[in-house]
Amino acid sequence: MVYLDRILKACESVGIATRTIDVPGEDAVSQERELGAAILRLNEDPEVAGIIVQLPLPAGVPLRTVVDAIDPMKDIDGLHPLNAGLLRLGYEGFVPATAHAAMEMLKRSGIAVEGADAVVIGRSPVVGMPVAFMLTMANATVTVCHSKTRDLADKTRTADIVVVAAGRPGLVAGGMLKPGAVVIDVGINLVDGHVVGDVDFASARDVAGAITPVPGGIGPLTNALLLAHLIRAAQRQTGGASGGSR
Ligand code: NAP
Numbered sequence: 212m213v214y215l216d217r218i219l220k221a222c223e224s225v226g227i228a229t230r231t232i233d234v235p236g237e238d239a240v241s242q243e244r245e246l247g248a249a250i251l252r253l254n255e256d257p258e259v260a261g262i263i264v265q266l267p268l269p270a271g272v273p274l275r276t277v278v279d280a281i282d283p284m285k286d287i288d289g290l291h292p293l294n295a296g297l298l299r300l301g302y303e304g305f306v307p308a309t310a311h312a313a314m315e316m317l318k319r320s321g322i323a324v325e326g327a328d329a330v331v332i333g334r335s336p337v338v339g340m341p342v343a344f345m346l347t348m349a350n351a352t353v354t355v356c357h358s359k360t361r362d363l364a365d366k367t368r369t370a371d372i373v374v375v376a377a378g379r380p381g382l383v384a385g386g387m388l389k390p391g392a393v394v395i396d397v398g399i400n401l402v403d404g405h406v407v408g409d410v411d412f413a414s415a416r417d418v419a420g421a422i423t424p425v426p427g428g429i430g431p432l433t434n435a436l437l438l439a440h441l442i443r444a445a446q447r448q449t450g451g452a453s454g455g456s457r
Contacts, residue, residue, distance in 0.1 A: 214399075214430075215265055221434040227441065230259070239271025246272065247280045254282040260445035261287035263437070266337065274336075284448060287440040290337065298341060301348055305440055310341035312432040313374055313395045314349065320421060322372070322393050325350040330366050332356045332383070332409070333376035338397055342374050363387070375409040385414030394422040397429050 215231070222229045232249050236242030246264075253259045262285045264277055278290040286294050289305040297304030317324055329351040333339030343355045356366055358377075364387040367373050375383050376397035388394065398409030408425030416422055423429055445451070 217430065218263070218434050218437060221438060225438060227438065236269075239269060242269050243272045243276060246277055250277070250280040254280075254285060259285065260448060261285050261441040263288045264290070285444055287437060287444050288337075289341070289440075295336065295341075298344055305444070306345070307337050307341045308437040308440060309338050309376075309397060309429065309433045310345055311436045311440075312429045313338075313342050313397060314345045315436060316395060316423060316429060316432060317372070317393070320393075322421065324372070327351045327371040328369060329353045329372040329374065330356060330370040331374045331376070332360075332363065332367075333374075333378075333397070335376065338376040339374075342376065342397075346372070346374075367392075377409050379409055380407050381411045382409045383415065384411040385416075385418040388415060388418045390418055391420035392418070394419045395429065396423050396425050398425060399430065 219229050219231070234242055234246045234249055236245045250262065250264070253262050262281050264281070266274075268274060268277060279292065281291050283291045283293040283305070286305050287308070289295065289298065289307040294304040294306070298306050324346060329346045331339050331343045331346065331353060334343070334355050334357045339355065343353050346353045351372065354366055354370070356363055360366065367383060367387045368389055370389060370392055372393045372395070373383065373388065374395040374397065378398055378400060380398065380400040380402050383394070394410055394415055396408035396410040400407050400409070406426045410422070412422065412424060
Protein backbone atom coordinates (compact mmCIF):
# COMPACT_ATOMS: atom_id res chain seq x y z
CA MET A 212 0.00 0.00 0.00
CA VAL A 213 2.98 2.31 0.53
CA TYR A 214 3.67 2.26 -3.22
CA LEU A 215 0.09 2.45 -4.37
CA ASP A 216 -0.85 5.49 -2.25
CA ARG A 217 2.17 7.38 -3.51
CA ILE A 218 1.52 6.48 -7.14
CA LEU A 219 -2.11 7.58 -6.86
CA LYS A 220 -1.08 10.88 -5.24
CA ALA A 221 1.57 11.47 -7.92
CA CYS A 222 -1.06 10.93 -10.64
CA GLU A 223 -3.51 13.24 -8.92
CA SER A 224 -0.88 15.95 -8.56
CA VAL A 225 -0.45 16.16 -12.35
CA GLY A 226 -4.08 15.59 -13.31
CA ILE A 227 -3.89 11.96 -14.45
CA ALA A 228 -7.10 10.05 -13.75
CA THR A 229 -6.63 6.70 -11.99
CA ARG A 230 -8.76 3.68 -11.36
CA THR A 231 -7.99 1.21 -8.59
CA ILE A 232 -9.47 -2.23 -8.99
CA ASP A 233 -9.60 -4.52 -5.98
CA VAL A 234 -9.96 -8.01 -7.32
CA PRO A 235 -12.40 -10.18 -5.41
CA GLY A 236 -12.08 -13.92 -4.97
CA GLU A 237 -12.22 -16.41 -2.16
CA ASP A 238 -9.24 -18.51 -3.18
CA ALA A 239 -6.21 -18.30 -5.44
CA VAL A 240 -8.04 -19.92 -8.38
CA SER A 241 -10.91 -17.43 -8.35
CA GLN A 242 -8.54 -14.51 -7.68
CA GLU A 243 -6.41 -15.49 -10.67
CA ARG A 244 -9.52 -15.74 -12.86
CA GLU A 245 -10.91 -12.38 -11.66
CA LEU A 246 -7.57 -10.65 -12.00
CA GLY A 247 -7.12 -11.97 -15.54
CA ALA A 248 -10.63 -10.85 -16.50
CA ALA A 249 -10.09 -7.39 -14.99
CA ILE A 250 -6.84 -6.96 -16.92
CA LEU A 251 -8.49 -8.01 -20.18
CA ARG A 252 -11.23 -5.42 -19.65
CA LEU A 253 -8.59 -2.73 -19.05
CA ASN A 254 -6.67 -3.83 -22.15
CA GLU A 255 -9.76 -3.23 -24.25
CA ASP A 256 -10.75 0.06 -22.62
CA PRO A 257 -9.61 2.95 -24.88
CA GLU A 258 -9.72 5.32 -21.92
CA VAL A 259 -7.00 3.33 -20.15
CA ALA A 260 -3.45 4.08 -21.34
CA GLY A 261 -1.48 2.14 -18.74
CA ILE A 262 -1.90 -0.75 -16.33
CA ILE A 263 0.14 -1.67 -13.27
CA VAL A 264 -0.41 -4.75 -11.15
CA GLN A 265 0.31 -4.15 -7.49
CA LEU A 266 2.80 -6.73 -6.20
CA PRO A 267 3.12 -8.99 -4.33
CA LEU A 268 0.19 -11.01 -5.62
CA PRO A 269 -1.97 -12.99 -3.19
CA ALA A 270 -0.40 -16.33 -2.25
CA GLY A 271 -0.98 -18.94 -4.94
CA VAL A 272 -1.70 -16.50 -7.78
CA PRO A 273 1.09 -16.98 -10.34
CA LEU A 274 2.84 -13.81 -11.52
CA ARG A 275 3.33 -15.34 -14.96
CA THR A 276 -0.34 -15.68 -15.87
CA VAL A 277 -1.07 -12.19 -14.58
CA VAL A 278 1.70 -10.36 -16.44
CA ASP A 279 1.02 -12.38 -19.60
CA ALA A 280 -2.49 -10.92 -19.62
CA ILE A 281 -1.36 -7.27 -19.74
CA ASP A 282 -1.34 -5.65 -23.18
CA PRO A 283 2.42 -4.96 -23.75
CA MET A 284 1.50 -1.49 -25.06
CA LYS A 285 -0.14 -0.67 -21.70
CA ASP A 286 2.49 -2.45 -19.59
CA ILE A 287 4.03 0.73 -18.14
CA ASP A 288 5.96 -1.15 -15.45
CA GLY A 289 7.64 -3.43 -17.98
CA LEU A 290 6.60 -6.82 -16.59
CA HIS A 291 5.17 -8.47 -19.71
CA PRO A 292 7.51 -11.08 -21.24
CA LEU A 293 7.64 -9.06 -24.49
CA ASN A 294 8.97 -6.00 -22.68
CA ALA A 295 11.30 -8.11 -20.53
CA GLY A 296 12.63 -9.71 -23.73
CA LEU A 297 13.10 -6.35 -25.45
CA LEU A 298 15.14 -5.18 -22.47
CA ARG A 299 17.21 -8.35 -22.50
CA LEU A 300 17.96 -7.86 -26.20
CA GLY A 301 18.73 -4.16 -25.76
CA TYR A 302 15.73 -2.94 -27.78
CA GLU A 303 13.34 -0.20 -26.81
CA GLY A 304 10.31 -1.16 -24.75
CA PHE A 305 8.80 -0.53 -21.34
CA VAL A 306 11.23 -1.25 -18.49
CA PRO A 307 10.32 -1.65 -14.82
CA ALA A 308 10.10 1.86 -13.38
CA THR A 309 12.25 1.07 -10.32
CA ALA A 310 15.10 -0.26 -12.44
CA HIS A 311 14.76 2.76 -14.70
CA ALA A 312 14.91 5.00 -11.61
CA ALA A 313 18.17 3.41 -10.44
CA MET A 314 19.75 4.09 -13.84
CA GLU A 315 18.30 7.58 -14.07
CA MET A 316 19.63 8.39 -10.58
CA LEU A 317 23.15 7.48 -11.72
CA LYS A 318 22.77 9.48 -14.93
CA ARG A 319 21.34 12.61 -13.33
CA SER A 320 24.00 12.48 -10.60
CA GLY A 321 26.78 12.40 -13.19
CA ILE A 322 28.07 8.99 -12.04
CA ALA A 323 30.27 7.27 -14.64
CA VAL A 324 28.82 3.82 -15.33
CA GLU A 325 30.96 2.82 -18.30
CA GLY A 326 33.78 0.56 -17.13
CA ALA A 327 32.57 0.60 -13.52
CA ASP A 328 32.43 -2.57 -11.42
CA ALA A 329 28.82 -2.87 -10.25
CA VAL A 330 27.21 -5.25 -7.78
CA VAL A 331 23.45 -5.75 -7.84
CA ILE A 332 22.01 -7.46 -4.77
CA GLY A 333 18.71 -9.10 -5.74
CA ARG A 334 17.71 -10.91 -8.93
CA SER A 335 13.95 -10.43 -9.11
CA PRO A 336 12.34 -9.83 -12.52
CA VAL A 337 10.97 -6.55 -11.19
CA VAL A 338 14.14 -4.91 -9.90
CA GLY A 339 17.41 -6.85 -9.65
CA MET A 340 17.63 -8.44 -13.10
CA PRO A 341 16.43 -5.40 -15.07
CA VAL A 342 18.95 -3.20 -13.24
CA ALA A 343 21.68 -5.73 -13.97
CA PHE A 344 20.77 -5.78 -17.68
CA MET A 345 20.61 -1.99 -17.88
CA LEU A 346 23.97 -1.57 -16.14
CA THR A 347 25.47 -4.13 -18.52
CA MET A 348 24.04 -2.26 -21.52
CA ALA A 349 25.60 0.91 -20.08
CA ASN A 350 28.99 -0.88 -20.14
CA ALA A 351 29.41 -1.63 -16.43
CA THR A 352 30.83 -5.00 -15.39
CA VAL A 353 28.06 -6.49 -13.29
CA THR A 354 27.96 -9.10 -10.54
CA VAL A 355 24.48 -10.21 -9.48
CA CYS A 356 24.17 -11.39 -5.87
CA HIS A 357 21.27 -13.20 -4.24
CA SER A 358 20.33 -15.15 -1.14
CA LYS A 359 22.71 -17.99 -1.99
CA THR A 360 25.71 -15.74 -2.61
CA ARG A 361 28.64 -16.70 -0.41
CA ASP A 362 30.35 -13.81 1.37
CA LEU A 363 28.34 -10.85 0.10
CA ALA A 364 30.81 -8.37 1.62
CA ASP A 365 33.58 -9.88 -0.49
CA LYS A 366 31.61 -8.90 -3.59
CA THR A 367 30.48 -5.45 -2.45
CA ARG A 368 33.89 -4.34 -1.16
CA THR A 369 35.36 -4.13 -4.64
CA ALA A 370 32.36 -2.48 -6.31
CA ASP A 371 32.26 1.08 -7.61
CA ILE A 372 28.45 0.94 -7.73
CA VAL A 373 26.27 -1.12 -5.38
CA VAL A 374 22.55 -1.46 -6.07
CA VAL A 375 20.68 -3.11 -3.22
CA ALA A 376 17.23 -4.58 -3.92
CA ALA A 377 16.76 -7.46 -1.49
CA GLY A 378 14.04 -6.34 0.91
CA ARG A 379 16.34 -7.00 3.89
CA PRO A 380 16.82 -4.02 6.21
CA GLY A 381 20.45 -3.46 7.24
CA LEU A 382 21.79 -5.99 4.70
CA VAL A 383 24.59 -3.66 3.60
CA ALA A 384 26.61 -1.65 6.12
CA GLY A 385 29.48 0.81 5.70
CA GLY A 386 32.13 -1.82 6.42
CA MET A 387 31.04 -3.75 3.32
CA LEU A 388 31.72 -0.85 0.95
CA LYS A 389 34.72 0.43 -0.92
CA PRO A 390 35.44 4.03 0.09
CA GLY A 391 33.79 6.36 -2.42
CA ALA A 392 31.39 3.70 -3.75
CA VAL A 393 28.03 4.83 -5.12
CA VAL A 394 25.15 3.15 -3.28
CA ILE A 395 21.63 2.91 -4.68
CA ASP A 396 19.25 1.62 -2.03
CA VAL A 397 16.06 0.29 -3.65
CA GLY A 398 14.77 -1.51 -0.56
CA ILE A 399 11.55 -0.43 1.09
CA ASN A 400 10.90 -2.08 4.44
CA LEU A 401 8.58 -1.24 7.29
CA VAL A 402 10.45 -1.55 10.59
CA ASP A 403 8.72 -0.49 13.81
CA GLY A 404 6.38 1.71 11.80
CA HIS A 405 9.24 3.41 9.90
CA VAL A 406 10.13 3.02 6.23
CA VAL A 407 13.79 2.01 5.88
CA GLY A 408 15.93 0.70 3.04
CA ASP A 409 18.24 -2.30 2.76
CA VAL A 410 21.33 -0.26 3.58
CA ASP A 411 22.40 0.84 7.04
CA PHE A 412 22.46 4.50 6.06
CA ALA A 413 24.23 5.72 9.22
CA SER A 414 27.36 3.63 8.66
CA ALA A 415 27.25 3.61 4.84
CA ARG A 416 27.07 7.39 4.36
CA ASP A 417 30.52 7.85 5.92
CA VAL A 418 32.12 5.45 3.44
CA ALA A 419 30.07 5.99 0.28
CA GLY A 420 30.86 8.72 -2.23
CA ALA A 421 27.14 9.04 -2.91
CA ILE A 422 24.13 7.23 -1.47
CA THR A 423 20.36 7.36 -1.95
CA PRO A 424 18.29 7.70 1.23
CA VAL A 425 15.14 5.75 2.08
CA PRO A 426 12.61 7.24 2.09
CA GLY A 427 13.18 10.00 -0.44
CA GLY A 428 15.64 8.41 -2.88
CA ILE A 429 14.62 5.91 -5.54
CA GLY A 430 10.93 5.78 -4.54
CA PRO A 431 9.85 9.28 -5.70
CA LEU A 432 11.89 8.98 -8.90
CA THR A 433 10.25 5.61 -9.60
CA ASN A 434 6.82 7.20 -9.33
CA ALA A 435 7.82 10.09 -11.58
CA LEU A 436 9.17 7.70 -14.21
CA LEU A 437 6.05 5.56 -14.02
CA LEU A 438 4.07 8.64 -15.00
CA ALA A 439 6.53 9.36 -17.81
CA HIS A 440 6.03 5.77 -19.06
CA LEU A 441 2.27 6.30 -18.89
CA ILE A 442 2.46 9.45 -21.00
CA ARG A 443 4.59 7.63 -23.58
CA ALA A 444 2.10 4.76 -23.61
CA ALA A 445 -0.76 7.20 -24.24
CA GLN A 446 1.22 8.88 -27.02
CA ARG A 447 2.01 5.55 -28.66
CA GLN A 448 -1.61 4.43 -28.49
CA THR A 449 -2.82 7.64 -30.06
CA GLY A 450 -0.03 7.72 -32.63
CA GLY A 451 1.61 10.70 -30.95
CA ALA A 452 5.06 9.14 -30.50
CA SER A 453 6.79 5.88 -31.30
CA GLY A 454 9.26 5.65 -28.39
CA GLY A 455 9.29 3.19 -25.49
CA SER A 456 10.22 3.86 -21.90
CA ARG A 457 13.89 4.48 -22.59
P1 NAP B 1 12.00 -9.96 -4.14
O1 NAP B 1 11.25 -10.40 -5.35
O2 NAP B 1 11.66 -10.52 -2.80
O3 NAP B 1 13.54 -10.29 -4.45
C1 NAP B 1 14.51 -10.11 -3.46
C2 NAP B 1 15.85 -10.53 -4.00
O4 NAP B 1 16.82 -10.32 -2.97
C3 NAP B 1 15.93 -12.01 -4.38
O5 NAP B 1 16.65 -12.14 -5.58
C4 NAP B 1 16.67 -12.65 -3.21
O6 NAP B 1 17.47 -13.74 -3.56
C5 NAP B 1 17.57 -11.49 -2.77
N1 NAP B 1 17.93 -11.61 -1.36
C6 NAP B 1 17.09 -11.82 -0.31
N2 NAP B 1 17.81 -11.91 0.84
C7 NAP B 1 19.10 -11.76 0.49
C8 NAP B 1 20.32 -11.76 1.22
N3 NAP B 1 20.36 -11.96 2.55
N4 NAP B 1 21.47 -11.59 0.55
C9 NAP B 1 21.47 -11.38 -0.79
N5 NAP B 1 20.35 -11.36 -1.54
C10 NAP B 1 19.19 -11.55 -0.90
O7 NAP B 1 11.97 -8.39 -3.98
P2 NAP B 1 11.85 -7.22 -5.11
O8 NAP B 1 10.46 -7.13 -5.60
O9 NAP B 1 12.97 -7.34 -6.06
O10 NAP B 1 12.09 -5.95 -4.18
C11 NAP B 1 13.32 -5.77 -3.49
C12 NAP B 1 13.19 -4.58 -2.56
O11 NAP B 1 12.93 -3.42 -3.35
C13 NAP B 1 12.03 -4.68 -1.57
O12 NAP B 1 12.40 -4.04 -0.37
C14 NAP B 1 10.92 -3.90 -2.24
O13 NAP B 1 10.00 -3.38 -1.31
C15 NAP B 1 11.73 -2.81 -2.89
N6 NAP B 1 11.08 -2.18 -4.05
C16 NAP B 1 11.18 -0.85 -4.13
C17 NAP B 1 10.61 -0.18 -5.17
C18 NAP B 1 10.77 1.32 -5.26
O14 NAP B 1 10.06 1.97 -6.00
N7 NAP B 1 11.73 1.90 -4.54
C19 NAP B 1 9.90 -0.90 -6.15
C20 NAP B 1 9.86 -2.29 -6.09
C21 NAP B 1 10.47 -2.92 -5.01
P3 NAP B 1 16.86 -15.11 -4.15
O15 NAP B 1 16.57 -14.82 -5.60
O16 NAP B 1 17.96 -16.11 -3.98
O17 NAP B 1 15.64 -15.42 -3.35
